[in-house]
Amino acid sequence: MTTVVDQPSTATPTNQRRARRRRTREIGGAGPWWALGTWIVTLIFFAPVAWMVLTSVHREADAATNPPSPFAPITFSNYGDLFDRGVRPYLINSATASIVSTLLVLLLAVPAAYALSIKPVEKWTDVMFFFLSTKFLPPIAALLPIYLIVKDAGMLDNVFTLVILYTSMNLPIAVWMMRSFLAEVPIEVLEAAQVDGAGLIRTLVSIVTPIATPGLAATSLICFIFSWNEFMFAVNLTAVRAATAPIFLVGFISSQGLFLAKLCAAATLVSLPVLIAGFAAQDKLVRGLSLGAVK
Amino acid sequence: MTALAPDAAVTAGTTQRRTARERWRLRGPLLPALIFTIVVTQIPFLVTIAVSTLNWNILQPSDKSFLGLGKYQSFAGLKNYGTVFTDSRLRTAVTNTVVLTASVVVVSLLIGLVLAILLDRKFPGRGLARTLLIAPFLVMPVASALLWKHALYNPDYGLFNGVLNWVWQLFGAAEGPTVDYVSKTPMPAVVAALVWQWTPFMMLILLAGLQSQPGDVLEAAKIDRASGLQTFRFITLPHLRQYIELSTLLGSIYVVQTFDAIFTITQGGPGAATTNLPYEIYLTMFRKYEYGEAAAAGVVVVAGTIIVATFALRVISSLFREEISR
Numbered sequence: 001m002t003t004v005v006d007q008p009s010t011a012t013p014t015n016q017r018r019a020r021r022r023r024t025r026e027i028g029g030a031g032p033w034w035a036l037g038t039w040i041v042t043l044i045f046f047a048p049v050a051w052m053v054l055t056s057v058h059r060e061a062d063a064a065t066n067p068p069s070p071f072a073p074i075t076f077s078n079y080g081d082l083f084d085r086g087v088r089p090y091l092i093n094s095a096t097a098s099i100v101s102t103l104l105v106l107l108l109a110v111p112a113a114y115a116l117s118i119k120p121v122e123k124w125t126d127v128m129f130f131f132l133s134t135k136f137l138p139p140i141a142a143l144l145p146i147y148l149i150v151k152d153a154g155m156l157d158n159v160f161t162l163v164i165l166y167t168s169m170n171l172p173i174a175v176w177m178m179r180s181f182l183a184e185v186p187i188e189v190l191e192a193a194q195v196d197g198a199g200l201i202r203t204l205v206s207i208v209t210p211i212a213t214p215g216l217a218a219t220s221l222i223c224f225i226f227s228w229n230e231f232m233f234a235v236n237l238t239a240v241r242a243a244t245a246p247i248f249l250v251g252f253i254s255s256q257g258l259f260l261a262k263l264c265a266a267a268t269l270v271s272l273p274v275l276i277a278g279f280a281a282q283d284k285l286v287r288g289l290s291l292g293a294v295k
Numbered sequence: 296m297t298a299l300a301p302d303a304a305v306t307a308g309t310t311q312r313r314t315a316r317e318r319w320r321l322r323g324p325l326l327p328a329l330i331f332t333i334v335v336t337q338i339p340f341l342v343t344i345a346v347s348t349l350n351w352n353i354l355q356p357s358d359k360s361f362l363g364l365g366k367y368q369s370f371a372g373l374k375n376y377g378t379v380f381t382d383s384r385l386r387t388a389v390t391n392t393v394v395l396t397a398s399v400v401v402v403s404l405l406i407g408l409v410l411a412i413l414l415d416r417k418f419p420g421r422g423l424a425r426t427l428l429i430a431p432f433l434v435m436p437v438a439s440a441l442l443w444k445h446a447l448y449n450p451d452y453g454l455f456n457g458v459l460n461w462v463w464q465l466f467g468a469a470e471g472p473t474v475d476y477v478s479k480t481p482m483p484a485v486v487a488a489l490v491w492q493w494t495p496f497m498m499l500i501l502l503a504g505l506q507s508q509p510g511d512v513l514e515a516a517k518i519d520r521a522s523g524l525q526t527f528r529f530i531t532l533p534h535l536r537q538y539i540e541l542s543t544l545l546g547s548i549y550v551v552q553t554f555d556a557i558f559t560i561t562q563g564g565p566g567a568a569t570t571n572l573p574y575e576i577y578l579t580m581f582r583k584y585e586y587g588e589a590a591a592a593g594v595v596v597v598a599g600t601i602i603v604a605t606f607a608l609r610v611i612s613s614l615f616r617e618e619i620s621r
Contacts, residue, residue, distance in 0.1 A: 030418045035419055038424060039420070039424060041410065041413065045428055045431065046428070046431075048431070048443070048446075049430045049431065051446060051447075052434075052438075052442050063452075065457075066451060066452045066456065066457050066460050067458070067460045067461035067464065068452075068461065108331055109328060111323075111324030111325070111327070115321060115324040119321055120321075121322050122318070125615075127325065127329065128615075129608060129612065130332075131328075131332060134332055134337075136600055136604035137340065138551065138597060140576050140577065140593065140596065141594065141597045142336070142339040143576070143577070143580065143593075144346060144580055144589055144590055144593065145338075145339040145342035145590075146339050148365055149364065151364075152363065152365075167331070167335075168332060168335035171331065172332070175328060225433070228435070229435050231436065231554065231555045231558075245435070246435060246436075246438075249438055250437060253441065253445070259445075260446060260449075260452070263445055263446070266438075267435070267439075268438075270435050271434045271438050275434070278429065279429075286502075289496055289545070290541060290611075291545075291611065294500055294503045294538065294614070
């Protein structure tokens with residue numbers, strides 16, 4: 001951790017110069033060994049993802065060799081095969097469940113966040129903590145009643161069941177995130193707008209929206225990520241018509257013979273939307289994961 | 296769980312003298328979200344508690360209707376809870392859950408801390424390194440479980456044995472060892488896959504903590520000739536404490552719920568060696584069809600989570616107060 005702490009330098013002028021150079025680099029900077037070490041650790045950590053992508057563009061025979069053959073010829077036929085095997089409806093179901101539930105979450109969370117920050121109701125912190133506490137309840141404990149109710153309502157294997165469940169799963173996160181973004185709107189600006197005679201709509205459109213838009217984008221991406229990746233409700237409440245991408249992955253490996261390259265292609269394909277969303281939102285990711293507690 | 300919230304003294308001043316009508320107008324935008332959350336999250340838990348007091352196995356003949364949702368055999372009182380605490384499968388599941396959660400959280404916290412410290416300094420390509428490091432958290436959990444099981448752990452052609460074999464051959468041996476990780480060491484295999492997945496989560500929260508350190512204090516420490524280790528021990532670590540607490544607690548709450556990895560990598564096996572509570576509840580519900588027992592186990596999980604969550608809420612509320620008093 002302390003590889004580049006500058007030593008009080010010995011007398012020779014070259015040493016002094018080196019020490020000075022080190023000192024300037026040290027203000028927030030790190031030496032080459034630090035960089036090298038970090039990069040090695042990073043690449044080891046990233047290796048499984050790289051291996052997944054690499055295997056996905058190999059032929060089955062090259063994917064299952066021992067020792068591994070990373071330099072085998074590249075082919076994209078595995079991805080084509082996935083579409084032949086009908087991955088499309090699964091992707092559409094995943095997209096529907098994630099996008100519709102994210103929109104629903106925003107529709108509910110934005111007004112709520114407004115009532116918790118800009119024009120706060122009394123005991124608003126209590127309300128915030130109520131939302132948060134629902135996020136801590138393990139979903140598995142709700143599976144049985146939800147299964148019974150959904151079955152009774154004839155909503156098994158229906159993508160809108162997932163929409164409702166994902167909305168409730170993400171709503172607390174969205175309320176907390178949006179509140180923390182709306183709280184950044186300076187109160188003086190709002191008061192000034194009021195003094196200048198701006199109504200509620202005008203205030204929302206010209207003052208709140210521009211400040212809150214990045215927050216809105218980050219919140220949607222986080223909700224999208226969690227819905228897209230959800231497995232437990234999807235596997236227990238859907239069968240054929242409403243099954244989502246993770247269900248495709250699990251059902252996929254029951255087939256015989258070599259399947260590793262195709263499995264890797266499928267895993268890469270279904271992870272791609274979230275990888276893109278996550279990289280796009282990475283500055284705000286920590287805020288969403290910690291429910292707005294850490295910026 | 297609603298009673299865990301801190302008091303709202305902060306806003307008391309601004310909201311005191313309002314008419315009832317005005318108050319409802321303020322509450323208006325909040326109500327849809329609040330009502331939705333109460334209906335979708337609280338009602339199922341009340342139903343779970345109700346079912347946990349019933350003898351209800353759908354494979355056995357039954358005549359009593361439960362709210363029109365199904366037919367159960369008889370009222371059981373607290374019998375199902377007795378089963379939960381005495382049944383050896385469920386007890387194993389409790390132990391496994393604790394072992395799994397504790398090892399995943401501790402190991403990923405430690406690795407996450409090292410990574411956060413490494414990334415806290417500027418170096419060429421820092422942004423890219425951070426992006427690559429959060430990738431494991433973004434890969435779909437089911438995909439990552441399958442990746443570990445088939446592409447990494449597979450004894451014949453998995454990457455781990457493949458690399459071992461390659462290294463062995465490099466040193467002239469005919470063939471490397473063939474280790475069957477998932478059958479020989481099922482729990483560490485699941486833990487390793489989950490640690491890989493959760494380390495970025497820990498790293499991101501800890502990195503945010505490191506970067507929120509006030510620069511002038513670090514500067515002062517440097518002027519006072521504090522060594523790097525001293526600075527870390529006496530300035531960084533105390534500052535980081537609440538971030539460590541937060542990531543530990545949130546991590547535990549999420550990792551306790553692990554279902555995908557168990558379902559995919561080991562199916563709870565061999566035997567019940569890696570069956571955790573969520574997976575056991577799933578088996579009780581959809582393999583043994585013991586609804587009453589499954590519900591009782593669910594209530595026990597909720598109770599356990601509430602204990603952890605109480606501490607988590609305390610940490611979050613202290614961070615939250617700091618933020619709103621700023």
